[in-house]
Amino acid sequence: MALRAKLIERIDELAADAQPHVVAWRRDLHRHAESAWTEFRTASLVARQLADLGYAVRVGQEVISAAERMGLPTSDKLESCWQRALLEGGDPEFLEPMRDGYTGVVGMLSHEPGPVIGLRFDMDALDTQESMDQGHLPADEGFASIHENVMHACGHDAHTAVGLAVAGLLVELGDSWQGAVKLIFQPAEEGVRGAKSMVAAGVVDDVGYLLGHHFYSNWETGEIAPGMGGYLATTKFDATFTGRAAHAGSSPQEGRNALLAAATAVLNLYAIPRHRQGVTRINVGQLSAGTARNVICPSAHLAMETRGSTTELNDYMYWSAVRILEAAGAMHDCKLEIALQGSAQSARSSPELASRVARMAAQLGLAIRPPEDSSGSEDVTYMMQRVQERGGEAVSIGFGAGRPGLGHHTPTFDIDESALQGAIRLLVAVTLDLFQPA
Amino acid sequence: MALRAKLIERIDELAADAQPHVVAWRRDLHRHAESAWTEFRTASLVARQLADLGYAVRVGQEVISAAERMGLPTSDKLESCWQRALLEGGDPEFLEPMRDGYTGVVGMLSHEPGPVIGLRFDMDALDTQESMDQGHLPADEGFASIHENVMHACGHDAHTAVGLAVAGLLVELGDSWQGAVKLIFQPAEEGVRGAKSMVAAGVVDDVGYLLGHHFYSNWETGEIAPGMGGYLATTKFDATFTGRAAHAGSSPQEGRNALLAAATAVLNLYAIPRHRQGVTRINVGQLSAGTARNVICPSAHLAMETRGSTTELNDYMYWSAVRILEAAGAMHDCKLEIALQGSAQSARSSPELASRVARMAAQLGLAIRPPEDSSGSEDVTYMMQRVQERGGEAVSIGFGAGRPGLGHHTPTFDIDESALQGAIRLLVAVTLDLFQPA
Amino acid sequence: MALRAKLIERIDELAADAQPHVVAWRRDLHRHAESAWTEFRTASLVARQLADLGYAVRVGQEVISAAERMGLPTSDKLESCWQRALLEGGDPEFLEPMRDGYTGVVGMLSHEPGPVIGLRFDMDALDTQESMDQGHLPADEGFASIHENVMHACGHDAHTAVGLAVAGLLVELGDSWQGAVKLIFQPAEEGVRGAKSMVAAGVVDDVGYLLGHHFYSNWETGEIAPGMGGYLATTKFDATFTGRAAHAGSSPQEGRNALLAAATAVLNLYAIPRHRQGVTRINVGQLSAGTARNVICPSAHLAMETRGSTTELNDYMYWSAVRILEAAGAMHDCKLEIALQGSAQSARSSPELASRVARMAAQLGLAIRPPEDSSGSEDVTYMMQRVQERGGEAVSIGFGAGRPGLGHHTPTFDIDESALQGAIRLLVAVTLDLFQPA
Amino acid sequence: MALRAKLIERIDELAADAQPHVVAWRRDLHRHAESAWTEFRTASLVARQLADLGYAVRVGQEVISAAERMGLPTSDKLESCWQRALLEGGDPEFLEPMRDGYTGVVGMLSHEPGPVIGLRFDMDALDTQESMDQGHLPADEGFASIHENVMHACGHDAHTAVGLAVAGLLVELGDSWQGAVKLIFQPAEEGVRGAKSMVAAGVVDDVGYLLGHHFYSNWETGEIAPGMGGYLATTKFDATFTGRAAHAGSSPQEGRNALLAAATAVLNLYAIPRHRQGVTRINVGQLSAGTARNVICPSAHLAMETRGSTTELNDYMYWSAVRILEAAGAMHDCKLEIALQGSAQSARSSPELASRVARMAAQLGLAIRPPEDSSGSEDVTYMMQRVQERGGEAVSIGFGAGRPGLGHHTPTFDIDESALQGAIRLLVAVTLDLFQPA
Numbered sequence A, B, C, D: 001m002a003l004r005a006k007l008i009e010r011i012d013e014l015a016a017d018a019q020p021h022v023v024a025w026r027r028d029l030h031r032h033a034e035s036a037w038t039e040f041r042t043a044s045l046v047a048r049q050l051a052d053l054g055y056a057v058r059v060g061q062e063v064i065s066a067a068e069r070m071g072l073p074t075s076d077k078l079e080s081c082w083q084r085a086l087l088e089g090g091d092p093e094f095l096e097p098m099r100d101g102y103t104g105v106v107g108m109l110s111h112e113p114g115p116v117i118g119l120r121f122d123m124d125a126l127d128t129q130e131s132m133d134q135g136h137l138p139a140d141e142g143f144a145s146i147h148e149n150v151m152h153a154c155g156h157d158a159h160t161a162v163g164l165a166v167a168g169l170l171v172e173l174g175d176s177w178q179g180a181v182k183l184i185f186q187p188a189e190e191g192v193r194g195a196k197s198m199v200a201a202g203v204v205d206d207v208g209y210l211l212g213h214h215f216y217s218n219w220e221t222g223e224i225a226p227g228m229g230g231y232l233a234t235t236k237f238d239a240t241f242t243g244r245a246a247h248a249g250s251s252p253q254e255g256r257n258a259l260l261a262a263a264t265a266v267l268n269l270y271a272i273p274r275h276r277q278g279v280t281r282i283n284v285g286q287l288s289a290g291t292a293r294n295v296i297c298p299s300a301h302l303a304m305e306t307r308g309s310t311t312e313l314n315d316y317m318y319w320s321a322v323r324i325l326e327a328a329g330a331m332h333d334c335k336l337e338i339a340l341q342g343s344a345q346s347a348r349s350s351p352e353l354a355s356r357v358a359r360m361a362a363q364l365g366l367a368i369r370p371p372e373d374s375s376g377s378e379d380v381t382y383m384m385q386r387v388q389e390r391g392g393e394a395v396s397i398g399f400g401a402g403r404p405g406l407g408h409h410t411p412t413f414d415i416d417e418s419a420l421q422g423a424i425r426l427l428v429a430v431t432l433d434l435f436q437p438a
Helices: A005-031 A040-053 A075-087 A092-098 A156-172 A195-200 A258-270 A311-331 A351-363 A380-389 A419-435 B005-031 B040-053 B075-087 B092-098 B156-172 B195-200 B258-270 B311-331 B351-363 B380-389 B419-435 C005-031 C040-053 C075-087 C092-098 C156-172 C195-200 C258-270 C311-331 C351-363 C380-389 C419-435 D005-031 D040-053 D075-087 D092-098 D156-172 D195-200 D258-270 D311-331 D351-363 D380-389 D419-435
Strands: A056-059 A105-111 A116-122 A179-186 A209-216 A223-225 A233-242 A280-290 A299-308 A335-344 A393-400 B056-059 B105-111 B116-122 B179-186 B209-216 B223-225 B233-242 B280-290 B299-308 B335-344 B393-400 C056-059 C105-111 C116-122 C179-186 C209-216 C223-225 C233-242 C280-290 C299-308 C335-344 C393-400 D056-059 D105-111 D116-122 D179-186 D209-216 D223-225 D233-242 D280-290 D299-308 D335-344 D393-400
Touching: A005 A156, A005 A419, A040 A056, A040 A075, A040 A092, A040 A105, A040 A156, A040 A179, A056 A092, A075 A092, A105 A156, A116 A156, A116 A380, A116 A419, A156 A179, A156 A209, A156 A419, A179 A195, A195 A380, A209 A380, A209 A419, A233 A258, A233 A311, A258 A280, A258 A299, A258 A311, A258 B258, A258 C258, A258 C280, A258 D258, A280 A311, A280 C258, A299 A311, A311 A335, A311 B311, A351 A393, A351 A419, A380 A393, A393 A419, B005 B156, B005 B419, B040 B056, B040 B075, B040 B092, B040 B105, B040 B156, B040 B179, B056 B092, B075 B092, B105 B156, B116 B156, B116 B380, B116 B419, B156 B179, B156 B209, B156 B419, B179 B195, B195 B380, B209 B380, B209 B419, B233 B258, B233 B311, B258 B280, B258 B299, B258 B311, B258 C258, B258 D258, B258 D280, B280 B311, B280 D258, B299 B311, B311 B335, B351 B393, B351 B419, B380 B393, B393 B419, C005 C156, C005 C419, C040 C056, C040 C075, C040 C092, C040 C105, C040 C156, C040 C179, C056 C092, C075 C092, C105 C156, C116 C156, C116 C380, C116 C419, C156 C179, C156 C209, C156 C419, C179 C195, C195 C380, C209 C380, C209 C419, C233 C258, C233 C311, C258 C280, C258 C299, C258 C311, C258 D258, C280 C311, C299 C311, C311 C335, C311 D311, C351 C393, C351 C419, C380 C393, C393 C419, D005 D156, D005 D419, D040 D056, D040 D075, D040 D092, D040 D105, D040 D156, D040 D179, D056 D092, D075 D092, D105 D156, D116 D156, D116 D380, D116 D419, D156 D179, D156 D209, D156 D419, D179 D195, D195 D380, D209 D380, D209 D419, D233 D258, D233 D311, D258 D280, D258 D299, D258 D311, D280 D311, D299 D311, D311 D335, D351 D393, D351 D419, D380 D393, D393 D419
Parallel strands: A116 A179, A116 A209, A209 A393, B116 B179, B116 B209, B209 B393, C116 C179, C116 C209, C209 C393, D116 D179, D116 D209, D209 D393
Antiparallel strands: A056 A105, A105 A179, A223 A393, A233 A299, A233 A335, A280 A299, A280 C280, B056 B105, B105 B179, B223 B393, B233 B299, B233 B335, B280 B299, B280 D280, C056 C105, C105 C179, C223 C393, C233 C299, C233 C335, C280 C299, D056 D105, D105 D179, D223 D393, D233 D299, D233 D335, D280 D299
């Protein structure tokens, strides 16, 4: 079941050769960081590269279901980012179908017959202002983000660069495998907003094995978690109460106080009963309400999330929250609007596939970390669950990125670029291994 | 317009003659205190006395509308009090139609043609345990209440005794007036539960002038307020949330927490916006919820009231409260039941009738108090409003009862029995005066 | 006690002559609207004009107590507005001592001996974006505010222009009076932030009669309320809860949730018991809390106000609010900071002075409105109360400004400039009248 | 390490002989059910029997630390139950030192040298009215509780009877063991109120091995769980807010509203943040507040509990609750009193001792249940933790009692008396086994 040593040697050579390109890609993407649903330049360049390599490329609404996108920016922002991508060297051919926020890319390469192996790479940056302090490598080396308040602070630039390298290696190793590879470049993982729309477009419906991955800056370079699990299912949503303003001194009784509705909701949301079956969470992270000190508050906006150790537990939290919000609005005669902003499911890596990844990692000399549950949420879970439901196997692999102390989602986040090698080698090796007759 | 001096002299003599009887009646009623809707003995003896004097007497459902009674005791309590009344000398003939809580009495005496003048007397005691301490006159003189936890702590025993004396004097003075007198003995003023049902039965529909009165122990004997006003409209009601019990340790998520509904309601009830147009009040006086420490609370009971300086303001408070209660139930998936327990309206004495009372009081040598708004609620307001709506005039008269320091509704409440004279004299004199051609 | 007809004729002539200048001043001030504590250009030009007329002028910290200023803008804003005033023609000599927000002016003119009569004019604009729609006179005539988001939407430009005209007339009529006039130009009436600091600087300590005034656009031109009262005492204040952020998914227990503190405070603030003695109000007009959806909220900012029909009732509300806020912070282990932003007292015009104003208004042919309580708050009350406490008399006069339908504090607020005549005439006439031997 | 077959045979014979006595004891105790801290008759008879068997017996304050008792009944109730025990045949000698609620018994039997083995039996009943319905065995057979509203609805009567049988067998088998047995009969396990006070009195300080046990009616007779764990640590406590009454209509501002304090506390208690490290629970099971509808609520009483999957997590919940309660009191100017009513710790059976129990159970032919965590709380955990801290081993053993469907703490709870055999046999066999040289 293991790969022949010679093939591994070949993978290692190709990966080493690719390294300068991978670093260049990563730095270019880092410098032109684009946040969720605005990855126009990134996605169009990925599509161009895949096409040039010979992949059958699909983009835009073919791979993104319009109705299932969550947490979209305003049309104005989408348009200005699209224009920016055009100016900054995005590929015009692929930019066109991506306009209005359809920034997914799928590249397919088939040597039929054989299984379909999917690899998923996310591409989006965060709304964070990158540090320009000395000692922050991207600043020192001149590839810090040139976009104000947008930064690759979670390593998706590296994920994308790894994806492009994998694409190349699989072409070069084309005589070593039989089947199909499907490279899925996903927008809007931050806020868990994008995966659902690709799943809804049917992107993983034909996938037999799905490989997801993520870099973790706190782990040593060379460390690997072969099968992540314990992701909390989550729903991100906003609620807006609309009441009626009134002068607080002269006619308080004419107001409909949206702040009272919101305050009542907040207290009761946190008081949703704990659940016997596992972990539940709720948080109201932001509340913004009111106009002037002497005016009964006419509107209140809340940004919230629920989580659960299973999708069912998260549903329990979410629907309890909806009930509470609706009643809080009714209590103070305010209108309520709820807007979904993102969601992810709980998921576990398929045990057999995870074991297979672990064996391959060992063969490649990577260090296996002890199993540990994630405490966060990831929307690759939508893809994992779909593949598993349809009888396939799915795995999420964690890679160390050797920058302990520089937390994710901070202005000084960074990764050790040498860590990309291990990811490229393992993803290619596992893919080839999966094509082997069992 | 004033009465002839000779007639006043005659009234004074008759009132003086009646005094020993009035005191005896008052003490007998005090000793056999009966609380709201259980005034069986009291009402049946009043009816007997009126009938013996020659009044046309109506009792029971003829003068009490079943559907409009509020805050009834349990059937068991009604029945046991009724049996007690039978044992303690209530009049069997009149007791029969009063069974099940129809304890109103109306006596009519007509010398047609002429106006109809109504006088209203309330009869009920309070759920209070009377003091047996030395110095408390009823205890010292042996007429303290023999009924456990029932006491005439608001002087309605005196009101009733005054009513019987007035009934007698009007018979004796029969040749001095032309028209009809209607004596209305009302149950259940405490908790403002009874007047509405008598009004609904049409009891004051033919009344042209209505005289209500009340003793105030804090005022000096001989003082009088000729036209009370400023009563707060009020609604008394209970709410019960019914949820679902669950073990708080092992399956909290299965509960529907009635206590959370109640706590949310309480906070929001007190937060109902103040109103530009006047005084508003709300109070949740009692909350009783839950079964055991380790069980999610399955039910919660709240006893509440709203008030307003006008009936509209009270309605604003009440309906706001209902909306909040309903939403609090919905928020925690609990069923809500609201039960009306009492209500009164705002009202003001008719200014002309009040002036007439004041002039007569002056003629009788009573001391007029400066005008002052009541800060409480009284359900004679239902009768006043009905009479005024139909074009009549109504007044509520306050009489001093000379026991400053002994508050109403306390175990040591008492009144100066000599104060009854002034009330009898004034009520009879004003009645006769109203029969005079203007 | 009335003025000789001839003197009134002279006042009328002088006022008519002044009208073009008044309109020009008003429009210049309107065009260069300056909001609270940044009235640098306005105040320096007022000071210059008073000085040129021969008044003894005091400005800056001589008339503004630094410690008692409330609701100051940031130093940055103060400085940039000061620079702007310099560029836009403010008077450099007087600008200097006003730097850092000391924008009060007092002009004194004495013909001793005799009483000191104070007249108060407020100068500040609002943080409102003025309408540029056709039909809005300032837009049509080219004197709409050139300062973004600052607008004279409450008529203080007219108050100031009236003040300058009054200053001139009193000089011209100098031979008709004996005593001293003290013209007080106050900053920061909006948000009731400025008067207290002028009172604390002793500005009204020598004033025997104080005249305040205000235009009301909803009343007809020529209407006047000779003695306003019923101002609600008020306190404007902000509260900030500071807790601790934590990841809501992975370590909620490490957070200190400032939003829970704020929500608890809000509900309980509105639930402060109503008060027997009069009108009370509370409002939390703004709440802004939190950073990100998935972070336990580390801070929350609330903008609030309390009111009461007396200063004592407002104090009751304010100190109850402070107690609740402190406890809400303690409940969720959050730090609390409270910052006072403004305050005014309750006050009533002195009845004798108001009658005197009414008589003079009648003599001038102005229409007296029926008495009506204000439902708002005004910080001239600080000055009124100080004068009254020291044995003087104070009055607040309302003038109609003939633009019904264009509400105060709206982008299309306007006043009928012909209404300024009546104000000038009455203020001068009353002043002269007060100098007459009684 | 196993016992010789012959010895087991002897245990089986003795247990079979004891069965009629065990059933008689159990039924006598069931009939005279005594609830927490009033087990006077039960405990005095236990003490008498142990003394008669030759055990060194200690009772009263020697084995119960007065200061650590929790959730005591009133003195009146203690005294009347004590008198009742005297009348119903309690042992006068032992009753004396138990007066005032010192109802623990410890019997010691030593054949030194050797280890000390402790066995713990709880004795208290519940405040439940026993069913008298046909089909309920105690009713049918005439041993239903004769004490109103007290019932052995959790099987502690059986625990005590088993304890007496074990005491007898260990005497009869005295030549088969070397060391000391310590039989601990504990009061007030219900509400987890008693164990802490026995631990504080040092009762388990010399114990090397501790055996606790409990019957579970839902399991089949003959089933056994050799080492229970997963008990939730818990604290049971009451809070009382004391404010000040005031008339809600006329002077609401004079009240200090204890109900507002309580409602605020309730909402915030349920909102205590979930904890990363495990299971947390909180419940306010009862709230009782107020006097009359029209009176600002002067006091509120809450009955609560917290739980946690570790003692630390429970402490986190408890101290968060205390902070919230204190702040809620401060918020409404109410005094707060907190009264501890019970507590238990989290604990796990020592794995080696549990294995030893399992092996012995297998030898005796009992059926081992798969491991399962308890979802409740038990105060034997105090004893287990103390023994484990001092280097000993402790185990809690579950025995099936063959009455599925008849839930614990219900009026029809019952146990299969034949199940007592297995418990007696296993407890004696394990004890003898522990005395064997390892």
